[in-house]
Amino acid sequence: MADPMTYRPRPGEIPTEPGVYRFRDQHRRVIYVGKAKNLRARLANYFQDVAALHPRTATMVTTAASVEWTVVGTEVEALALEYSWIKEYDPRFNVKYRDDKSYPYLAVTMGETIPRAQVMRGAKRAGTRYFGPFAHAWAIRETLDLLLRVFPVRTCSAGVYRRAEQSGRPCLLGYIDKCAAPCVGRISPEDHRALAEDFCSFMAGDTAKHVRRLTKEMSAAAEAMEYERAAALRDDIAALERATEKNAVVLQDGTDADVFALAGDDLEAAVQVFHVRGGRIRGQRGWVVEKVEDVTDAGLVEHLLQQVYGVVDDEAGEALVPREVLVPVLPDNVDQVRAWLSGLRGAAVDVRVPQRGDKKALAQTVLRNAEHALALHRTRRAGDLTTRSLALREIQEALGLDEAPLRIECYDVSTTQGTHQVASMVVFEDGLARKSEYRHFTIRGPEGEGAADDTAAMHEVIRRRFSRYVAERTADPEVLQQVGIDVAELAAEAEVAPEPDKKRFAYPPNLVVVDGGPPQVAAAARALAELGIDDVALCGLAKRLEEVWLPGEPYPVILERSSEGLYLLQRVRDEAHRFAISHHRKRRGKAMTVSVLDGVPGLGPTRQARLLKHFGSVKRLRAASAEEIAAVPGMGARTAAQVVAALAPAAPAERGAAEADGAASGGGPASSPGMLGA
Structure with a gap:
């Protein structure tokens, strides 16, 4: 355990400008990253009497062996640099966010020449538009199946697309009009990209525009007595409405907001967020937070916003950062957080605590979800120390x-x-x-x-x-x-x-x-x-x-x-019963290839192989004495006597088979101990 005074910088060495600091341990690993608008004042808090520090902070400073800092121009720059360093170094004493599950997204690969709609999990990729997250992958597939009749974008893999291109025949979706089939030239790449843009526009919440367009086209087709086309458009409108109905309206139309809530104690907390687009809940996400550092709810919210909005793709920036971010507690430096998020979105972002009305009611719903998630986590967690x-x-x-x-x-x-x-x-x-x-x-x-x-x-x-x-x-x-x-x-x-x-x-x-x-x-x-x-x-x-x-x-x-x-x-x-049963079944299955040595107690496959390698065949092993067998590495006197006893009363037919095995091997090592005497 290190004494913080051994690596404390002189007060005059630490600048008073905004910046980001890193504590490193004796192996030069970064164990904590923090930011400050005044580095000298902030770092001075760590080098006071250890007994006066919070227990987790005391553990951190006594684990560290050095501290270094980087000066930046503004607090907003410090916020962005802190996030990037936390992502890069994954410091053990910073707040840890763990997804309570792997959430699926509906992704559209706009970075490809022929965009593809698909279900995606894991890290986000550049050039891809993401919608969600959704609670279940089947919900995405069900929604996608409804929308493909209106927006028949490509959903096939690269291999399927190449095969269709080479054969000149589309896949099944192309035949049933749920794919525009750009692979065989039914639609140009430019028109297919426009179709994908319309699909993304609908998923982003601009649903009324597409419904109005289809309604207008349906009326025109009916007036022109193109009744089959009008009926198809009517079914398309119904499909869009069914897809829209799957997301309940919770706020007034046009509201884009992310609503956060957290519930927890001094050691951990559960965080929930509802993604509202166009007044409808488009997705839900949750984390379990390990409070490995001394952090207030305001600090936790700041770290949470970094976690959610830190990596934003240029294609999907507007979809990920909404116009409003509703939080349970305002961050300490809320103005800098607003400026940072506004820079990511390219437009103003309002970060605030809802006080009344529908948004306050929705925040209470998100809080109840966070409380239930924390209770469920504690129930299911096998490592729950209290239980x-x-x-x-x-x-x-x-x-x-x-x-x-x-x-x-x-x-x-x-x-x-x-x-x-x-x-x-x-x-x-x-x-x-x-x-x-x-x-x-x-x-x-x-x-x-x-x-x-x-x-x-x-x-x-x-x-x-x-x-x-x-x-x-x-x-x-x-x-x-x-x-x-x-x-x-x-x-x-x-x-x-x-x-x-x-x-x-x-x-x-x-x-x-x-x-x-x-x-x-x-x-x-x-x-x-x-x-x-x-x-x-x-x-x-x-x-x-x-x-x-x-x-x-x-x-x-x-x-x-x-x-x-x-x-x-x-x-x-x-667990003991399961482990015993699995081993018993394995041994019983191997009984189909029984060796004349399998019945010898304590003589497993390893020892059998050693005996065969030493003697060359079962015939020579059968002729050996107990003392010669005991001389083989890994063999004891009792086991050697048991081997002799097992081989001595062999039946004539079995003896003949063993001799044939020895003759066939030519005196060399046997290839498989499991086939001895077979």
Whole structure:
């Protein structure tokens, strides 16, 4: 942690003009960008007593190692430069805006020779007009389908367009008159561009002009007794009206405004905006804001306007920056913000707080949407610290633990009538799944033929997992021998699947959860007792009544059905079940290509490949002694004996097939361990 006084500039070195400043850490990464109308006065606020600073500001200045600044001419220039630097450096201590979803837009690629209308997501592209955002892509496609009969612009991809150009035949939309078919010359590129301009004009809110034009043409066609054309124009007018009706009228006709609202607390906020064009809501958008810096609502609104209007395409500038921007709180330097937005739009932009009337009512509606979005975000957010803390605290109290179970491991056994027995271990840390720590086990059993039942399988899995932990915790062979751990076997297994720079089971869980009732809990408790482990809590979760069982207790612990603690235990148990089932199905599927070595406990594909590479064929492997097999890297004495036992009683037909395999290989390495003896 750095002392801000070690890099504080001398007061006389800092100019008093407007500018933008950057704090950098010891690695020269920009961690915060800010602007000021007086750089000297603003930076002086950061270099006061750290204890007097806001906690987030104190964290920032103690993380930083240097500060630098750039002088600009006006506060408006500072506003634009601040935004561009925030976009460029993405500083960790600036306000973070995250879209609560990826919003689709209706885009018209006016930068192309033949403009195309399509659904687009992601970053905006130069030369493209955007309309929206919309809540759903299907809403765009439905609207586009209605408008294509009036404005039959191109919607096909570049590949489809080129193929139609080469073949001289339009696509289906060209045949049903929903595309003007510029690909085959039915319309010139200039006329098609004019058609696309009319389409954009309609989408931008100038709907009445096009309806009046079509109505006039329909009347003229009727007077000329061109009734079929008049009927087609009548249907076109109806299509435009249906497309227009999809957007509710909320303000007087001709109103272009963006209405913002925010709801939140000291840590995060939800922001919503309604885009109103021509008095109708044309789109809605929302963000979740992480307040990683000390910022007021006024500052938040300023950052929000930078986020929304910072990147404006020349083609779409008027559509993105409306005449009015209605906000819940005025920014501190509202005059500079107005000037900046007016410069982007090329005309005056009014930034204000609605006080009465329809606009005030609409702002209240947007605020309610922001409040609902924040509530939904907190409900859905798996990383919600409050909910996770509550769940862990409820588990701690229910099970009588000394501390909250920050690391929970859950085990489940999966089998089909005793075959292909496997088990899973899933890990939740701080209430969140940690998938990199997941493990699965193949059940061996005492004779290498699997466990007798689920309780025996659970005992084996718990013992194997914590044998690994005990072996990592102590290297004393006598201690390991006292608890019955086969050091050679553990070393051999570790050599088969090494994981550099990472221990498999580096530290124990606070709580072990097994899927099952008293029998499974008793088996797991017995395995822990055999290894001398008494600092790990244990419980079982029975599926039928969701009862929590503790070792040696005659009655279960009952958690409330609505409790966060029970919900977390259920999620952990269900994840273990899913992981076990997926591994079991994978093993069962591989049974179609069984090798004569597949039944050897602990001998997976990696070890099989090593054996074949060393001996060259199954025939030579079958002739080898247990000592020769144990000499292969990754093989232990017990596994070598099991390989010999598995190969010794081979049936004559199987032996003949293996010998044929060896002869065909010519003494070289086998190509696939999964086909041994097949």
